[in-house]
Amino acid sequence: RQKDAKASAHDPAVTSDGHTIEIVANIGNASDARSAMEYGAEGVGLLRSEFLYLDQAVEPTEDQQAQVYTEIADALGSEKPLIVRTLDVGGDKPLPYLPMPAEENPFLGERGIRIGINRPSILRRQVRAILRAQGHAKIKIMFPMIATLPELIAAKKVVLEEAADLGVTGVEIGIMVEVPSTAALSSHFAQEADFFSIGTNDLTQYTLAMDRGHPKLGWQVDALDPAVLQLIYMTVQGAQEHGKWVGVCGGAASDPLAVPVLIGLGVTELSCSVPAIPLVKQQIRKLSLSDCQALAKQVLEQPDAESVRALLSNQ
Numbered sequence: 001r002q003k004d005a006k007a008s009a010h011d012p013a014v015t016s017d018g019h020t021i022e023i024v025a026n027i028g029n030a031s032d033a034r035s036a037m038e039y040g041a042e043g044v045g046l047l048r049s050e051f052l053y054l055d056q057a058v059e060p061t062e063d064q065q066a067q068v069y070t071e072i073a074d075a076l077g078s079e080k081p082l083i084v085r086t087l088d089v090g091g092d093k094p095l096p097y098l099p100m101p102a103e104e105n106p107f108l109g110e111r112g113i114r115i116g117i118n119r120p121s122i123l124r125r126q127v128r129a130i131l132r133a134q135g136h137a138k139i140k141i142m143f144p145m146i147a148t149l150p151e152l153i154a155a156k157k158v159v160l161e162e163a164a165d166l167g168v169t170g171v172e173i174g175i176m177v178e179v180p181s182t183a184a185l186s187s188h189f190a191q192e193a194d195f196f197s198i199g200t201n202d203l204t205q206y207t208l209a210m211d212r213g214h215p216k217l218g219w220q221v222d223a224l225d226p227a228v229l230q231l232i233y234m235t236v237q238g239a240q241e242h243g244k245w246v247g248v249c250g251g252a253a254s255d256p257l258a259v260p261v262l263i264g265l266g267v268t269e270l271s272c273s274v275p276a277i278p279l280v281k282q283q284i285r286k287l288s289l290s291d292c293q294a295l296a297k298q299v300l301e302q303p304d305a306e307s308v309r310a311l312l313s314n315q
């Protein structure tokens with residue numbers, strides 16, 4: 001099966017009833033970008049940009065940052081999307097050149113876009129560097145951990161101002177949906193964002209109020225919990241009202257049990273771990289959208305994650 005999947009890795013993922021699902025990659029650097037292309041990725045759905053900075057003692061200059069984004073974009077080429085997520089540090093991810101005061105609840109503290117808003121010069125330099133790679137790939141900028149509309153509006157303003165200053169056009173602005181508040185107000189966010197990408201890892205931990213890495217609770221942090229699936233459904237409904245697309249870049253996008261459910265809920269882009277790409281494409285070719293929709297409806301009625309998994313395993 002692995003061999004079949006590899007042979008067709010560069011063909012699109014079209015369901016048996018003719019719907020195309022975009023299959024892109026989660027990456028952390030230029031070398032990942034090159035392997036993503038070899039594995040048949042149609043672009044990058046999540047560049048975790050913090051991975052480029054975690055071992056730096058001082059902040060790289062705008063030029064140095066631009067050089068890295070351009071190298072990654074060149075690995076894709078001008079026709080493919082490259083979604084760069086702005087720095088997602090804080091919480092469990094410290095950044096050496098950005099000392100942060102200790103917090104009692106770091107996962108509920110200054111992390112993700114909250115740092116970018118509180119320290120706008122860091123966000124501004126990164127955004128300029130990303131924008132300068134436009135044309136080398138189809139650049140899209142995505143903000144992590146958006147929880148309120150004013151956060152999105154503040155972060156978006158930075159991109160619009162720097163794009164105007166650089167004379168860069170055509171860069172779409174999207175958000176991660178990984179906080180339940182954002183899913184709940186999806187239709188409002190959809191008026192301000194060009195696209196959504198659901199981070200099921202954080203969305204699950206914040207929905208269930210369970211640390212995704214907790215030694216005792218971690219196993220229960222299941223993206224197939226019906227509460228999480230309801231939030232994904234709400235996200236898609238709100239996006240569709242405004243003609244915006246929804247992808248998934250959390251681990252669920254690479255989970256064969258979750259893939260038919262996500263597609264049935266109306267997700268049209270899956271950003272997968274690089275090695276999973278050929279297999280996810282292969283799986284989708286055997287699915288029909290209408291069957292996935294019927295399945296998603298059934299799944300949304302389940303009382304807990306175990307029942308969802310039991311239902312999906314019997315397919």
Ligand code: PEP
Nearest residue numbers: 178199200201202249250
């Ligand atoms: C997520 O939360 O699902 C996600 C993709 O972001 P990260 O895993 O980098 O927090």
Ligand code: MG
Nearest residue numbers: 178199201202
């Ligand atoms: Mg996350």
